[in-house]
Amino acid sequence: MLLTLCLVVPLATFVVSFAVRRNADLQRSVSIAGSALLLLASLALGAQVVANGPVAAQMGGWPAPFGITLVADLLSAAMVVITGIIALAVSVYGLGDVDRDAERLGHHTLLHALLLGVTGAFLAGDLFNLYVWFEVMVIASFGLLGLGSRGDQIDGTVKYVALNLIATLAFLSGVGLLYGATGTLNMADLHQVVPTLENPVIVLTTAAMFLFAFGAKAALFPVFFWLPASYHTPSVTVSAVFAALLTKVGVYALIRVFTLVYDASTLPLIQNLLLWSASLTMLTGVLGAAAQNDIRRILSFHIISQIGYMILGLAVFTPLALVGAIFYILHHIVVKANLFLVGGVVRKLTGSEELGHIGGLWARTPWLGVLFLIPALSLAGIPPLSGFWAKLVIVKASLDAAYYIPAFLALLVGLLTVFSMSKIWLEAFWKPHPQPDAAATMTLSRAERWSLLTPIVALALITVAIGLIAGPFYGVSVVAAEQLLDPHAYVGAVLGENR
Amino acid sequence: MNSIILSAATRIVTPLMVAFSIFILLRGHNEPGGGFIGGLVAATAFALYAKAMGVPATLRALSLSPPTIAVVGLAMSTLAGLWGLVQSGVLLKGLWPLLTTADDGSKAGLPIGSVLVFDVGVYLVVVGSVLSILFALEADVAEENEGED
Amino acid sequence: MEIALSILVGIVVTCGAYLMLSGNMVRFLFGLALLSNAANLVIFAAGRLTYGAPPLIAPGEAGPLETVANALPQxxxxxxxxxxxxxxxxxxxxxxxxxxxxxxxEGDAMRLAEPDEGAR
Structure with a gap:
């Protein structure tokens, strides 16, 4: 019941926000109400999963593995909760950020279509449905990216679309081949069938196809080019949603497929590929960021670098490493969305995101400096913020498993992240504005201050909370990782007593 | 397009095609057919109408804008799914309120239920979204031609 | 038949990839269309081909009477x-x-979203 509610809420919001599109105020209220309801439904689902373990629902009453199954273990539930948090944050932020034209063209409607796709992907119980939800998400994101139809937006969208579609086709072919070999696409069923396959070639081929497809969605090295080419072009609100959720759906799919469907530890080639690709992703991301001078482009490259940490956690594949990967995802979604939101406020106050053209914010608005520093230092992994614990667990797990080079790279990349963040800090906040007179006239109106700063403060508080009271969050990650490594309960919830 | 033959033929063919699409939609109940394929046929009918009479005339004839048709369809399908959720706790459960089952298992009554509502929703979604894309392209090209003149 | 279909898929993928490697976005589009059809054929072949036996159930029966084509890939x-x-x-x-x-x-000429490299 709660599972379906988490999908029905964004779907209904999508329909209603379209129906009231002629009334801008009403549409905004609908959008915020929809996000708030999604958050409530996801929290209820999370509570249920924490209390009772994985839950599943069969659509139309057709039993698994024949029908469509929705299923939530703790990882899925946690991802849905965090989706709800981000949804609420960006729909409030959007009030002060998204312009009328974009709203008229369907910003709110598309946003909720995107949330529908993301939530669906987290809850999908079989590979083909995962594909369909990916497509819902991708089509909505195409729309959101190209909404403004400015030249650079079209340019960014073309590159984003091109690579995403190739990844999608690889995913679809992989699904087809796996179905041909096993006769089922239900992931819980595949968990039982795939180990019995006698032909190692088909296992490796399909695994490699999924690795490529989800790797491209997650912006792994070497298929990350689409991300920095497009993420800085849409409105800040859209950038923040993309940064928080889209790549993480790819990471989630990688974790799900390589723990449930395939056991990554039995596929050394895939595990090595994951390991090296993760290391290079961390490194290229952070080096790419160092070369940029635009706030959102710097942050975009940092998404790539951070994805490397999560995949490193998956590649090491010890219980501790998976705990680290999950903790990292949860922390990173909050922090990265917040950095993009702060970047939007910086642009509103200084008129640009190009570091050379801005400055003087510390003198004018020290509170914004604090709000920037919390997520920025957390991203770099400074204790006691959330990023420190996330990095600590990943590095410790890598060292325990004797992966010294990736662990060293992880530490080095942390250091370079400090460099990038201090670059934004020095240029945007510390140095004086090149045209102080022009900048002084740019202020936030009262309404803007409310809608822009409330989500930033809320997300910053969550970051601090994850850092200071890391215990419960770590505990959730531990249980989620246990469920991934021993999917008995998951399989039981889906297939039941041969229900 | 300015062709008397096309516009005269369209006036006869379009209603026939729409009627045929509804036939396919209803036939999908137990035999090959259904909302998706029926929707495509209907969309083709309106596309033909747009080719012969122009997009504005088609929009007037449709009286609802294509995106609205699509979203109305989506709402119908969603409601059909929720119907099952409310009545039996399972989303998308097929329900047949007008159908009674006798003791010996034989069924009587009208087989109209949530599945049909869902399928009509699919039909509308397909008509609406295909026409939205077609008209968007058509409007783009028309704008371009005006710019060149 | 599956073998023939597999070879066909290979040919279509080759053509699609060749077109997609072109810098021209229109060719990319055609390549994409070919590739997506190839992916569909892969699923079709994966479901095994059964000739002349549509997956239909005769009136009054609970299930198909003889071997029929796999309906799921369709x-x-x-x-x-x-x-x-x-x-x-x-x-x-x-x-x-x-x-x-x-x-x-031309994909290579689309650089509006990229930073201005001449400036540095």
Missing amino acids: ALILTAIVIGFGLLAFTLVLVHRANRSLGTV
Whole structure:
């Protein structure tokens, strides 16, 4: 019941926000109400999963593995909760950020279509449905990216679309081949069938196809080019949603497929590929960021670098490493969305995101400096913020498993992240504005201050909370990782007593 | 397009095609057919109408804008799914309120239920979204031609 | 038959990849259409081909009387075709828009979203 509610809420919001599109105020209220309801439904689902373990629902009453199954273990539930948090944050932020034209063209409607796709992907119980939800998400994101139809937006969208579609086709072919070999696409069923396959070639081929497809969605090295080419072009609100959720759906799919469907530890080639690709992703991301001078482009490259940490956690594949990967995802979604939101406020106050053209914010608005520093230092992994614990667990797990080079790279990349963040800090906040007179006239109106700063403060508080009271969050990650490594309960919830 | 033959033929063919699409939609109940394929046929009918009479005339004839048709369809399908959720706790459960089952298992009554509502929703979604894309392209090209003149 | 279909898929993928490697976005679009059809054929072949036995149940029966074609891949392909059609239509509109606002369909010439490298 709660599972379906988490999908029905964004779907209904999508329909209603379209129906009231002629009334801008009403549409905004609908959008915020929809996000708030999604958050409530996801929290209820999370509570249920924490209390009772994985839950599943069969659509139309057709039993698994024949029908469509929705299923939530703790990882899925946690991802849905965090989706709800981000949804609420960006729909409030959007009030002060998204312009009328974009709203008229369907910003709110598309946003909720995107949330529908993301939530669906987290809850999908079989590979083909995962594909369909990916497509819902991708089509909505195409729309959101190209909404403004400015030249650079079209340019960014073309590159984003091109690579995403190739990844999608690889995913679809992989699904087809796996179905041909096993006769089922239900992931819980595949968990039982795939180990019995006698032909190692088909296992490796399909695994490699999924690795490529989800790797491209997650912006792994070497298929990350689409991300920095497009993420800085849409409105800040859209950038923040993309940064928080889209790549993480790819990471989630990688974790799900390589723990449930395939056991990554039995596929050394895939595990090595994951390991090296993760290391290079961390490194290229952070080096790419160092070369940029635009706030959102710097942050975009940092998404790539951070994805490397999560995949490193998956590649090491010890219980501790998976705990680290999950903790990292949860922390990173909050922090990265917040950095993009702060970047939007910086642009509103200084008129640009190009570091050379801005400055003087510390003198004018020290509170914004604090709000920037919390997520920025957390991203770099400074204790006691959330990023420190996330990095600590990943590095410790890598060292325990004797992966010294990736662990060293992880530490080095942390250091370079400090460099990038201090670059934004020095240029945007510390140095004086090149045209102080022009900048002084740019202020936030009262309404803007409310809608822009409330989500930033809320997300910053969550970051601090994850850092200071890391215990419960770590505990959730531990249980989620246990469920991934021993999917008995998951399989039981889906297939039941041969229900 | 300015062709008397096309516009005269369209006036006869379009209603026939729409009627045929509804036939396919209803036939999908137990035999090959259904909302998706029926929707495509209907969309083709309106596309033909747009080719012969122009997009504005088609929009007037449709009286609802294509995106609205699509979203109305989506709402119908969603409601059909929720119907099952409310009545039996399972989303998308097929329900047949007008159908009674006798003791010996034989069924009587009208087989109209949530599945049909869902399928009509699919039909509308397909008509609406295909026409939205077609008209968007058509409007783009028309704008371009005006710019060149 | 599956072998023949597999070879066909290989040929279609080759053509699609060749077209996609071109810098021209219109060719990329055609390549994409070919590739998505190839993916659909893969699913079709994966479901095994059964000749002349549509998966239909005769009136009054509870199930098919003899071996029939696998209906699931057909359902999957239908869904995939719908999605592929939507994506292709979107990409077509996008390339058209790109041509209008950027004045080119060459991928290499689209650099509006990239930082200005001449400035440094």
